Amino acid sequence: MPGVIPEKVNVEQQAAITHGHGPLLIIAGAGTGKTTVVTERIADLIMNRQVPADNILALTFTDKAADEMQDRVERILPYGYVDLWVTTFHSFGQRLLQAHALDIGLPDNFRLLNQTEQWMLIRNHLDEFELNYYRPLGNPTKFISALVKHFSRLKDEDISPEEYIKYARALTKGKAKKSLPEEDVAEADRVMEMAKAYETYTKLLLDEGALDFGDLILYTLKLLRERPAILKKYQHQFQHILVDEFQDTNWAQFELIKRLAAPRNNLAVVGDDDQSIYKFRGASVSNILEFEKDFPDAKVIVLTKNYRTKQSILDLSYQFIQLNNPDRLEAKIMDGGALHQTAQDGELKVVKRLKAQRDGQGEIELMHVQTQEEEARVVADKITEMKEKNSQAAWNDFCLLVRANDHAELFIQEFEKRGMPYTFLAARGLFTKPLVLDVLAYLRLLDNYHESAAVHRILGHQLFNVPQRDIIELTHIAKKKAWSLFEAMEHCDEVTLSMEGNKGIEQLMTLVASHTALAQQKNVGEVVLAFLNDSGYLKDITKVDDTKSRDLVRLLKQFYATVQKFLAGKPEGTVREFLAYIQHVTESGDAGALEHDVESGPETIRIMTIHSAKGLEFPYVFVCNAVDQRFPSMDRKDAIEVPDALVREILPSGDAHLQEERRLMYVAITRARDGIFFTAAEDYGGTRRKKPSQFLYELKLLEPPVKAKSKAEPLPERLFQPSPPTPMGSFIGVGAGNDRYNFTKLSTYAKCPWQYRYAFVLQVPRRGSYQLSYGTSMHNALKNFFALWNTRKTDASLKSPYVSLEELLTMYERSFVDEWYDTKKKRSDYFAKGKESLTEWYKQVSKYPPEVLAVEQPFNLKVEEFVINGSIDRVDELSKNKKTGQARVKLVDYKTGKFKDKFEKEDKYQLLIYMLAAQDPNILNAEVEELQYYFLDENKDNTLKPTQKDTDAAKEWVVDSIKKIRSGDFRPTPSKIVCSFCDFKEICEFRAI
Structure with a gap:
């Protein structure tokens, strides 16, 4: 049937589309029209070769790609068809297993986890x-x-x-x-x-009765291996198989393909080894590299005509990616191979170099500046300048690519400051969006009135409009009376509040009373909808049809889909059960998937990770934070690695991680149509200056560096707190608290200033922890032990040991804080662990009894104009200075966590603050010889012999931290480790999960 091949396809594309029988490897470089080739090939098989539609299997990796491919084929075909197997690998496996589950002993109604x-x-x-x-x-x-x-x-x-x-x-x-x-x-x-x-x-x-996604391939392989008749059925059915993004397949998926394709081997795979960037998801680049070994008679077609990018940018990317040789397909295929042609002089002429089909040279620039704030400014300056020069340019012509989501924050802040429209296309983070945090906080309030963090967030919401000063008054009386924040609301007549505050509290209390009753009768879905409607929240976000409102509705829809998914497994699921489910979800590290339609939506600057940009293109692309340890990133191996002897994938001869990062940079560069801009700074807030990425040298952009100058006025040294799109409880005008500080406060500030703000400025009441209960139990037992020890020691009739093991364990039992343990078993486990640890500790102490000078020694230390207070767990006297009479001492701090064999910076600072206190003439006036952490659970110690340099650094840290606190600098510094253990993660929109 003539006319099926579009006139615009080039010679190589047409050869791939019309290839007849046998294996085919289509190497499709960036922007060479691979999707056109795949869809046109399916249409050609159906229309020109009379292959029935249900005898063709086309496999890809995302539902979106499968839907797009099917839509294109449907537009090409002039008639309908019985069935078209255009699907993802996992959907294909699920379909086969649902049809044949009983043949291999699986439940036919299995759940997919x-x-x-x-x-x-x-x-x-x-x-x-x-x-x-x-x-x-x-x-x-x-x-x-x-x-x-x-x-x-x-x-x-x-x-x-x-x-x-x-x-x-x-x-x-x-x-x-x-x-x-x-x-x-x-x-x-x-x-x-x-x-x-x-x-x-x-x-x-x-x-x-469940399978996971890996099982869909594993059990499908098992089905085809153990049931030859079923294998033969599908081999007969699928006369032609096509695989898109072949470089992203894993070993098991390729095995499945090979079994289905045999014996005809009408297998066409499309891919590009230079764009293999999903190793972290199990992708095996060796599949495409070894394809010709599996299919020696394969025809290889290389698509090199690029319809996206200008030549100078293509040349830049090509010379760069060659640094991955000899582990690239181009380098592996030897003289006379399909990827090479022999030139007249006998040398190989490589044909994988992409050739631009658009005229003109692209713009390439490196912007290397001093600070990360300046980096954000020069990017904003550049976009503004280019948009002013080109009246046809739109905001969505510009895209910022980052290696990780958290690298985007300062660019977002700069765009917000200037009023430049942007869309941050993070793949995850639904449960950290302010709207979702609002709903979850309200559900927590319904479940437990004494969940003060949730009450605090809801009180501060614009729906109830309770002024921040009123919230502080309520928090103060709650702390004073040992009430929860909700109890303080119930007694708000005892506090002087504004008229506006009283009105908001009354409105909230009425809503809570109504929905508490509803929650006892209805499932969580109905309670969520009641809150959104009764509170006016839904009405508020839908009253204006603008970009912000549409985004909020989209987020609400995605969150409610999470509620519905929960209810699908538990139709009568309560608020409490749903909150437990969400708790487990977030504990697992899932921040909630976010769905975006990149190619539609408002006209905005796009910000996304490079992985998310795969398959997209933009006129102008900025590759940001091109510095060492960010891009390329540090090699983070799997925490539990598969033994090498079991790995079937053929590993590269070079550095696999660096090669993957280099491919990621190649993908970033080839997203650009007209301009590619690399940005880097020297100062990202750490103690060391960042080195430029080695990729900038490999790209030959640093000879010489292009020093970009910012047109914007420098921002003041202290930035204001960031303003989230929907502020909840954010209050800048509050002071930094009282003038007394301790190590806990300073270490909290070092972890995250925003956490400090919640804990010590706003003083949001928080839930206790069983780890703290356990630590307090152990500390109190030892405090009582040495108090009795020192008392008996003065009795000359007694000998060491002055306190028996039985007495110690009795003290421990009486000191045990039985609070905040999740289960009785956990409480029992910790109680037993404490007894075991103290028994072992007692053996050492009774054998080598210390000369204990003080226990729980309190102090108020003056450092410059600031006061630091605290208490030292134990002060041991080692000897006396005969000249001065001063005690030479060892300071001991007990820990109940895991043993650390190395001192972190803040570990040192805690002990060094204790040392400064012990040396103070008005406190102990002692000479400190040793500083020691004693880890009770393992009965190991780590000792530090302090130097003057250590002491000076500790003083500087104390003073610098307090000055920042007093200046009101509470910019959040989220990280997965800090946020996962933060008491305020449930109400913080900046949390990193």
């Missing part, structure tokens, strides 16, 4: 896993995410539990454990622990 649900399954059955190495008592869920990822990687490599256990046994097979080195035995035990955990996890899934 996402990554978060896998985490929750393991968490709920943690006691069934025989974990030792990977289950620390202090944080038993610490390694669950690592386990989930490990199991996923095993499935990517098509490794079964039986194979893993067999490998683990082989590590010690035929060898007596006693004859093996201790480290070899420990490693063998660790591997066996993982192998058995994998077996347990697999069994749990089947017991629950």
